[in-house]
Amino acid sequence: MMSRGILMFFGVLATYISALFGINLIPKFMLERVRPEGTMLPYAYTEQELRGRRVYVREGCVYCHSQQIRAKQNGSDMERGWGQRPTVAQDYVHDSPVLLGTMRTGPDLANIGVRQPSDDWHLKHLYNPRITSPGSIMPPYPWLFMKQGEYDRGMTLDLPQEFAPEAGAQVIPTQEALDLVAYLKSLKRNYKVEGLK
Template identity: 40%
Template sequence: MNHGPLVFLGLLVSVVCSWAAVVMVPQFQVGDQGMVRIEETGQDYPQAPAGLARRGAEVYRANGCQYCHTQQVRDAGEGQDLARGWGARRTVVRDYLRDQPAMIGTVRYGPDLTNHGIREHDRVKLLQRLYNPRWVMPGSPMPRYPYLFELRRVGPDGGSSLNALPLPEGEGPGAGLEVVPTPDAEALVAYLLSLRADPLFFEVFPPPAPKPATNAEPSTLTATNLPPSP
């Protein structure tokens, strides 16, 4: 007996079911989500990276930063992300609404960067970490990115440029030279400083619990679950 049509029908049903589970179900669940107004700040969330930070997102992706860093804070029952201070809440779908593409990441050789802009504010420290991570954290497995910087000769007066990178003592490139961040390095740092997903937009802020009454009269209700009288 020829079972070809039956096999074809079975494969077709399998493909359709898989497509529905992977594409249609998530679309029905989160496809209608949009920006939401944060009443506490009066701003819409999430906002797309703007200006230099938008260019920095491209540099982040081009250098494969998402292969060693995640942008996904897990719930308390799934890890220690909240205990480590990587965020005030777990990450939700809306956080990635303006990311094209969403760089969630899969491996954590380094810390999660979802709220890096909240934890780190020092631009110079971030630039130093990009040039040589071991200066900031000895033994760091993070690779160096020297190609994001330029070596320039110091001016005739012997003074460094305004945007020259401050280097630890004894770590300079040589006499008469200075290290200057490229526009890509500045853009990447701007992007890292812009990373924050802290609005509690999905939380319901409960009203304060009412204070117990101080002048309440004793209850006159009788208990109804007592055993019957003999």
């Protein structure tokens, strides 16, 4: 009977190892050798962009926003204007955690830095998405902002009456809000990918 047990152990181990290598480690070693070549970006993130990226992770943006553009056969990502080319493994070499996402409750952000370069738009949108995008179901992030008086950095957000915290109050983005916007604006896929064809 013991031999049965050993057989089972090795069976369970073998199936595990096959998949561990097959769909985890082999892709890892294979893709790790993929590096941007020639003139191709992506550039590494700046300090500020990395701080913003941590805010992105902290607030769980990835649960509603993907960061990948698929080829035409897989969806209308490009017709929607989310990007001009499918994203490839080279685009993500600097990403940890990688934020590909699996849900599109909101639009894809792989190329948001090209599509929406306005700080003012991003800040208002983060303070309350319904200022810039009526009907949006994105959560507001008021804790990335402070009321004037509590905080001062010489920059206020010009909010419409209905969204202001109280009549006449000015809202000021915190460093975290600015970092997050810097990160979003760094998401650009407008460079060439070489070595693919």
